Each structure stands twice: as structure tokens, then as C-alpha cells.
Amino acid sequence: MTDTPVDSSPLTYPFERPSALEPCPHYKRLRETKPVADIRMPSGDHALLVTDYESVRTVLSDARFSRAATARPGAPRIGTEPQNAKNLLSMDPPQHTRVRRLVSREFTARRVAALRPRIQSRTDELLDAMKRAGPPTDLVPALAFPLPVTVICELLGVPLDEREQIAEWSGTVLSTVSLPVEQIIAAHSGLATYLGGLIAAKRAKPGDDLLSALVSIHETDAERLDEEELLHLAITLLIAGHETTTNQIANGVLALLTHPEQFEAVRRDPGVIPAAVEELLRFVPPGDEATLRIALEDVKLGDTVVPTGTAVLASLASANRDARHFTEPDTLDVTDTARAQHLTFGYGIHYCLGAGLARLELEIAIGTLLRRFPTLRPAVPAGEVPRSSGRLIHGVTSLPVAW
Ligand code: HEM
Structure with a gap:
């Protein structure tokens, strides 16, 4: 992390956020003066950072910016760990089209909607426990962490007793720059060994879960995985x-707690919750940038030509604050439905596969919390809320609340 001045070139990436809720001020300056800027990534590799809404959308959706090229030997990297070509996020068409079509056939809106009662009852249980324990409570272990991990484990058919270990591996994999590469690779192989075993178990005895469904596609489908x-x-x-989702629940609740009139607007009218969730995704996204892409040919972005072979990072957090696209982007307004054009779930063919599930979890978690704890307030000043750094996904690590 760095706080190098914005006019130094190349800028050292990633940037430090001044607080959990504020984007790095570099983004505003860059959008206004240098929307395609030179950066040096933690790996030491060079890239261009794109910060204006229109260009970010182009980088995410134009086939001349490749994800597959980031998995080739010697390709530029953000951190030191290599990309894997067999990961959906690292594929280009036609491989991406085939794998995405197969998984989308099973990970359907209907499968997500069927999870609603379970997400609601798990949220109720967690909030019952929070009420019983009484204030103050740390909302991260009370709600923001256990809810999404339970939901994804149940969706995939992963036994819940493994969730602490899974959270540890996955936290390490996402650490980007804060941990040694050997540790990241070890966490990856821990996850791979564990899930390889689980896939074998599902093959022998399929359940009514997404992983079993994907195993069956692997076994039977003509296009197969x-x-x-x-x-x-x-x-x-x-x-x-x-x-x-864990980080988004915590970031979103903190944003509401520090904007009492917005908190009140959501509490008064539960009909506002879907729009509020979109606005919170725009205002406090859990990640600043999308994954790295590489230009397959010279591409013009605004006044800059991105040369063939250049690595490009598109800043979702910056695009979400672009005043040419959003009215008063630095104001939190949970009632403005135009905020839903945020890019927090990406754009184009890699648009987040789990966006529907994440939205459902956020609506239930935030809606139920505000309904059951109408007097919720921060138990420490907002500036003192601890947050993670040096990771691809970030958010507050603890959120003490009272009511
Ligand atoms: C607030 C929660 C979430 C956020 C902000 C988020 C954000 C994103 C973004 C920005 C991308 C595209 C990255 C790129 O183009 O470089 C993405 C892709 C993806 N997300 Fe999410 N995500 C969230 C929750 C989830 C959930 C709950 C799941 C699964 C259950 C999920 C699964 C995926 C997958 C599989 C992809 C890759 C899609 C592809 O390459 O075609 N995400 N997500």
C-alpha cells in the first residue's frame, strides 16, 4: 500500500483508502486529469489504471481486452501468484462461453430464489443470538461473516463444520500483497485438495446441491466440463x-450507520431496500478494481492508445464515483434508483455470476437488521473501525455496534 502523490509516475498500486468508507482521493484526480494512468503493481509489473466510467466499461466488455492472456507464461500479474487458465474468470470465448453456459444452467435464478427461506431463517437465528447477547456486539462475527459462508456452503453442499478452515484458505488466497506467495499457493492447494475430495464424494453419492449438479454435468454432458x-x-x-458478500454487508451497514437520515429512510420504508442495496454497492464496493486484462491489439481509450500487450486494470470503485455518469456521486442516496448502474458486479461477459445471490443476501441481511434493531448505532467512532489492507477484497474487519 502507498500514499505516493498522484502526480508521480508510475503510481505505486494499490492505493491506501483514507477510511473504510472513502475511496482513495487519487481516483478523483485521475478521472479529471489522467483517466488512463501508469501504475506499478506489487509484482513490479507495469499496467495502465483506467478510472472513468466509459473506459472502465469498455475494458470490461471489449473482446480486445483479454483475461486468458493473463494466464499465459510470463504475463504481467498484480501480485506474485500466477493465474490459472482453467478458472472461469481467466477464460476468453469460446471456452468462457461454454463453461459459463454450463454453470448458468444449474446456478439459476430459480435455485437462488429457493434459498430465500433458508437465508431468512439463518439471518433470524443470528440476530436472535445477537439480541440475547445484548449490546455492544461486533457485527462481523455476529452476522456479516457467518451468513454468506453458511449460504455458499449450503448452496454448494460443503459441510458447515469446514467453514472456518475454508474462510482461512480463502482469506489467504485473496490477500494479494500482504502475505508471502508460498502461503498463498499453499492455501490454494489446501482448497483444491479439499474440494477434489468433496467432488469425489459427490460423484459417489450425489446430493441436491450445486456441486453435485456440476459433477453430473462433468459426467454426462456432451459439451462437458x-x-x-x-x-x-x-x-x-x-x-x-x-x-x-461479508465485506459488503459490513461496509453497507457502516455506511448507513454513519448517514442516519439514509438509515431512517430505509427503516421507514422497507420498499426502499432493493434500491438501497444497489446504492451501497456503488458507494462502498468491497473491491476497488476488476481483475487484470491484457490488450490483444492497440486500443484507443479516450485520448490514450493502449499498446498491444499492455496490462490494464479497470477501477470499478472509481467508475462508481464518476460525476459524468452519476449525479452527486459522493453523496449516499438510497432512494435514487439510477445508482443501480454501478459497476460493482463488473460488466460484460464476466459479469458476476453470483450477483443475484449476493443481492438476495444483502436485502435480507440489511432489511432484517434494520427492522429488528431500529436504534442500531456505531459503538466506536467511524474513523476507528478497523479494516483490512493489502487484499483484493476489502472491508471492515470488525464493526462494533450498540442499540
Ligand atoms: C457483493 C458481492 C459480490 C461482488 C461485489 C462481486 C463482484 C464480482 C465482479 C466485479 C466480478 C467480475 C470481475 C471481472 O470482470 O474482472 C465477479 C465475477 C464473478 N463472481 Fe462475483 N461478486 C460478489 C458475489 C458473488 C457470489 C455470492 C458468487 C457466487 C456464489 C460470485 C461468483 C462470481 C463468479 C463465479 C464470477 C466469474 C464470472 C465469469 O468470469 O464469468 N460472486 N464478481
Whole structure:
């Protein structure tokens, strides 16, 4: 992390946020003066950081920016760990189209909707326990962490007693720059060995879960997933499925607690909750940038030509604050439905596969919390809320609340 001045070039990436709720001020300056800027990534590799809404959308959706090229030997990297070509996020069409179509056939809106009663009852149980324990409580272990990890484990058919170990592995995999590469690779192989065993168990005795359904696609479908694609899909779903949502619940609640009139607007009218969830995703996203892409040919972004072979990072957090796209972007407004055009779930072919599930969890978690704890307030000043650093996904690590 760094606080290098914004006019130094290349800028040292990633940037430090001044507080849990504020994006790094570099983004505003860069959008205004240098929306395609040189950065040096933690690996030491060079990349261009793109910060304006239009160009970010182009990088995410234009086939000339490749994800697959980041998995080639010697390709530029953000951290030191290599990308895996068998990961859905690291594929280009037609491989991406095939794998995404197969998983989308099973990970359907209907499967997500069927989880609603279970997400609601798990939220109720957690909030019952919080009420029994009495104030003050840390909302991260009380709600933000256990809810998403339970939901993703149940969706995939992963036994719940493994969740602490899974959370540890996945936290390490996402650490990006804060841990040694050997530790990250060890966590990856821990997850792979564990999920490989679970896949074998589902093959022998299928359950009514997403992983069993994916195993059956692997066994029977003409287009089939190969063994490695199946394993990496399981790893990606498990990691992507809880870290992001945990941080988004905590970030979102902190944003509401520090904007009492917005808290009140959501509490007064539960009909506002879906719009509030979108606005919180825009205002306090759990990750600043999308994954790295590489230009396959020269591409013009605004006034800059991105040369063939250049690594490009698209800043979702910056695009979400672009005043050319959003009215008063630095104001939190839970009633403005136009905020839903945020890019927090990405854009284009890699648009978040779990967005529907994440939205459902956020609506239930935040809606139920505000209904049951209408006098909820921060138990420490907002500036003192501890947060993670040096990770791809970030948020507050503890959120003390009272009521
Ligand atoms: C607030 C919660 C979440 C956020 C902010 C989020 C954000 C994102 C973003 C930005 C991308 C695209 C990255 C890129 O293009 O470089 C993505 C992709 C993905 N997400 Fe999420 N995600 C969330 C929750 C989830 C959940 C709950 C799941 C699974 C259950 C999930 C599974 C995936 C998968 C599999 C991809 C890869 C899609 C592809 O490459 O086609 N995410 N997510």
C-alpha cells in the first residue's frame, strides 16, 4: 500500500483508502486529469489504471481486452501468484462461453430464489443470538461473516463444520500483497485438495446441491466440463461466494450507520431496500478494481492508445464515483434508483455470476437488521473501525455496534 502523490509516475498500486468508507482521493484526480494512468503493481509489473466510467466499461466488455492472456507464461500479474487458465474468470470465448453456459444452467435464478427461506431463517437465528447477547456486539462475527459462508456452503453442499478452515484458505488466497506467495499457493492447494475430495464424494453419492449438479454435468454432458474446470469452478464459487458478500454487508451497514437520515429512510420504508442495496454497492464496493486484462491489439481509450500487450486494470470503485455518469456521486442516496448502474458486479461477459445471490443476501441481511434493531448505532467512532489492507477484497474487519 502507498500514499505516493498522484502526480508521480508510475503510481505505486494499490492505493491506501483514507477510511473504510472513502475511496482513495487519487481516483478523483485521475478521472479529471489522467483517466488512463501508469501504475506499478506489487509484482513490479507495469499496467495502465483506467478510472472513468466509459473506459472502465469498455475494458470490461471489449473482446480486445483479454483475461486468458493473463494466464499465459510470463504475463504481467498484480501480485506474485500466477493465474490459472482453467478458472472461469481467466477464460476468453469460446471456452468462457461454454463453461459459463454450463454453470448458468444449474446456478439459476430459480435455485437462488429457493434459498430465500433458508437465508431468512439463518439471518433470524443470528440476530436472535445477537439480541440475547445484548449490546455492544461486533457485527462481523455476529452476522456479516457467518451468513454468506453458511449460504455458499449450503448452496454448494460443503459441510458447515469446514467453514472456518475454508474462510482461512480463502482469506489467504485473496490477500494479494500482504502475505508471502508460498502461503498463498499453499492455501490454494489446501482448497483444491479439499474440494477434489468433496467432488469425489459427490460423484459417489450425489446430493441436491450445486456441486453435485456440476459433477453430473462433468459426467454426462456432451459439451462437458473437464476435471480441472470443475475443480476451479468449485474453488471460485466458494471464494467469490462469501468474502465479497461479508465485506459488503459490513461496509453497507457502516455506511448507513454513519448517514442516519439514509438509515431512517430505509427503516421507514422497507420498499426502499432493493434500491438501497444497489446504492451501497456503488458507494462502498468491497473491491476497488476488476481483475487484470491484457490488450490483444492497440486500443484507443479516450485520448490514450493502449499498446498491444499492455496490462490494464479497470477501477470499478472509481467508475462508481464518476460525476459524468452519476449525479452527486459522493453523496449516499438510497432512494435514487439510477445508482443501480454501478459497476460493482463488473460488466460484460464476466459479469458476476453470483450477483443475484449476493443481492438476495444483502436485502435480507440489511432489511432484517434494520427492522429488528431500529436504534442500531456505531459503538466506536467511524474513523476507528478497523479494516483490512493489502487484499483484493476489502472491508471492515470488525464493526462494533450498540442499540
Ligand atoms: C457483493 C458481492 C459480490 C461482488 C461485489 C462481486 C463482484 C464480482 C465482479 C466485479 C466480478 C467480475 C470481475 C471481472 O470482470 O474482472 C465477479 C465475477 C464473478 N463472481 Fe462475483 N461478486 C460478489 C458475489 C458473488 C457470489 C455470492 C458468487 C457466487 C456464489 C460470485 C461468483 C462470481 C463468479 C463465479 C464470477 C466469474 C464470472 C465469469 O468470469 O464469468 N460472486 N464478481
